Amino acid sequence: MYTTGTAFLEALQEAGVKYIFANLGSDHPSIIESLARAKQENKELPTVITCPHEFVALSAAHGYAQATGEPQAVLVHVECGTQNLGGAIHNAFKSRVPVLVFAGASPYTQEGELTGSRNEFIHWIQDVYDQRGIMRGYSKYDNEIRTGANVKQLVYRALQIAKSDPAGPVYLMGPREAMEQETEPVTIQKELWEPIAPAAIPPKHIEELAKDLLSAKKPVVVTSYLGRKKEAVAELVHLSDQLAIPVIESVPHHMNFPADHPMHCGSYWNDPKQNQVLAEADFVLVLDSDVPWIQMKNKPSKDATVYYIDIDPLKETKPLWYIPSKRFFKADAYTALQQLNGYLKDAELDKDLVSERWNDYSSYHERQKEVRTKMEQAEVEGITPEYLTACVRELMDENTVVLNEGITNYGVISNHIEASEPGSYFGSGAGSLGWNGGAAIGMKLADPDKTIISLTGDGSFLFSVPSTVHWMAKRYNTPFLTVIYNNQGWKAPKHSTLGVHPDGVANQFQDFYVHFDPPADLSGVAAAAGEAHAITVKDRSKLKEALEEGLKQVKEGRSAVIDVYIPHVYIDEEVSNIIEKETV
Known part of the structure; x- marks a missing residue:
């Protein structure tokens, strides 16, 4: 039949x-x-x-x-x-x-x-x-x-x-x-059903964009998912090298720009403060970003010229969305950057201005790195997210892919993991927690030779249906390393409440209904479902050894889950304040 x-x-x-x-x-x-x-x-x-x-x-x-x-x-x-x-x-x-x-x-x-x-x-x-x-x-x-x-x-x-x-x-x-x-x-006939060709910027507007960019004293690029096409990263690096343009990542869910590049000026998440590079910019080129900034907390100057290039610039599925821009272009970022770099190839540059920018922003890049190092080395009791991410970073090589579903530690992970290879870093790009487990299996199937490291909060680990994830990982031979940033609760609802009611009753009594006490044996779930190597770490001195053992198990073909206790959701702000004071 x-x-x-x-x-x-x-x-x-x-x-x-x-x-x-x-x-x-x-x-x-x-x-x-x-x-x-x-x-x-x-x-x-x-x-x-x-x-x-x-x-x-x-x-x-x-x-x-x-x-x-x-x-x-x-x-x-x-x-x-x-x-x-x-x-x-x-x-x-x-x-x-x-x-x-x-x-x-x-x-x-x-x-x-x-x-x-x-x-x-x-x-x-x-x-x-x-x-x-x-x-x-x-x-x-x-x-x-x-x-x-x-x-x-x-x-x-x-x-x-x-x-x-x-x-x-x-x-x-x-x-x-x-x-x-x-x-x-x-x-x-398969060839008759190919996807539509990538869209480009209308040729008449390339000159306008290039002239505005060249006349800017402090231009900046903001991106979130340009790295979905690996080849676009090289084009952005070329543009940045040529004009000394700093790049900021807003909630990055791809590796968009190498973290070790002198023009990389960090990333932000829900940070409740103004980014100075963005504030001082007189020209902002947004490339592939749904939320390049949050206007109540962080935005460009009202005098800055904004160009917006995206595969979906109108965000037609988002009922409330607007960012005033001089131009919106529905274009593929890789194609658009090729066009722009091609035009600039023969352009007359102000070499002194470019050199001055390079010195300024490369110095800023180094200062950021020094601050991150101080945060990782801050002398506080227990294991901080910054220190944990630095320890994970030491495990990485050119064959590693990192998944970030750290949620309230999303910004810490994206800044401290320092991903610099296209295709080496991913987030879900959306808002329903639990992507991390299944995504790790999918990425391991896509490239079995890669080492997959999933960094997740305890809440997003539970959302991932870990019993199913680790049963599948064992059956289909897709081992990966999971590191849980376990603050024993949901920190995000606490942050949201304090953002609206900073002096409210919930803050007064420190009762946000978000803690997971008593905590579950999270790594034990993975062990029971898929015979994963399970370790719970509460002592800072034992962290590196546990991570190294977990990675060893993965390379030998067995998934590992390292459940790391970081400051409790009710005391994490105190620890963050200590780190900030030490950093300053």
């Missing part, structure tokens, strides 16, 4: 999908039978990765796509499995990661009229009016497979849309009867 389900799987294989992250259900008999038949016939199809939880399945596909740019498939069970994707679909959509999600649907016949007709209790319970509507606010495209005659065309169209900028998830669903339908094979 050659069914719609067979053609669907063939389409994924032909389109270059390597993995299907699957949580199968009663709606997938045609898929399961087609997979079994293919195995019997030695027919090549995407590898199925069994995922006991849908959130982890999509997070793994998310991580794979971040590492490679190539979308993978996620199979879930009707509307229940679709809803169980939860925050993972938010993450994929908001961070513009391509992935194809397929769900079955309850059969639409109940008396055996067609193959696949209803024969289980659950088929009535899981029948809903608008299953596709569940995903509509979080996907670029959704459709229903109704026949095998054009299923390949639908798959290719969905993947074309998923990969075209701004990239993102797409959703297909198919009832059992449609997926069981016998059909005829169809041949698709």
Whole structure:
């Protein structure tokens, strides 16, 4: 039998999908039978990765796509499995990661009229009016497979849309009867379904942009995810070298600019203070950043000239968003930088001004590094996030990929980890916690030779469904090192409350309902589920040894989880104040 389900799987294989992250259900008999038949016939199809939880399945596909740019498939069970994707679909959509999600649907016949007709209790319970509507606010495209005659065309169209900028998830669903339908094979010309070409800046505006940039005394670049294309990093470095332009990263979720470059001027997260480089800038070039600054806390001068270049400059899916700019360009950053660097190649530069800028900002870069070193070496009781990140940094080499889901320690990690290789650092790029575990599996599948180190808060570790993550890591031989920044609570809601009510009752009584006391044995969860090497560290003197042992275990093929106790959510501000005083 050659069914719609067979053609669907063939389409994924032909389109270059390597993995299907699957949580199968009663709606997938045609898929399961087609997979079994293919195995019997030695027919090549995407590898199925069994995922006991849908959130982890999509997070793994998310991580794979971040590492490679190539979308993978996620199979879930009707509307229940679709809803169980939860925050993972938010993450994929908001961070513009391509992935194809397929769900079955309850059969639409109940008396055996067609193959696949209803024969289980659950088929009535899981029948809903608008299953596709569940995903509509979080996907670029959704459709229903109704026949095998054009299923390949639908798959290719969905993947074309998923990969075209701004990239993102797409959703297909198919009832059992449609997926069981016998059909005829169809041949698709793959080259006719490529994603749209990258957009460029209109040529007439390149001259205007270049002239404004050249006339600026203190220009600055702000970026968050330019490094999603590794080749864009080299173009930004070239621009910065040529004109001595400093680069600031706002909540970076890629390695956008080498941390060891003299023009790298740090990154910020939710920092409640004004960044001086940004404040003094008379020209700001924003390249690929959803939130380049938070206006209540940190913004450029009102006299600064702002240019905004992004694959999604209007942020049409964000109801409230605006940044006044002289020009907005819907363009691929790599393409735009090639255009700008090409124009500047023959431009007449003020060499004295460029030299003066280079000296000023390279000195600023060195001062920042000195401050970070003092913070890492601050003499306080216990293990600070700064010291912990410095110890992790010592483990890294050119083959290491670091994931950052430290949340309230996001800024500490992004500044102190000092990533300098394109493709060596990632964040989720969105707001639903728990991405770290599945993403580590996806990135390890994408490049098995890489060493994956996941840095996560205790809250985001729990959100990641660690029991599923570490079962999968063991079964599919994707070992990675997890380091938990365990402050025994949720610090973010505390910060949010103090930001609105700094002198409120919650602060007076220090009661924010965010602590995790008594703390759980977090590394023990990973050990029980996937036989991970589990270590809990509370003593500063034992930290480096524990991290080295964890990395050794990973290199030998076993995941490791190092649960590191940092200052408790209720005393962390005191420790931060001590570090700040010592630094000053």
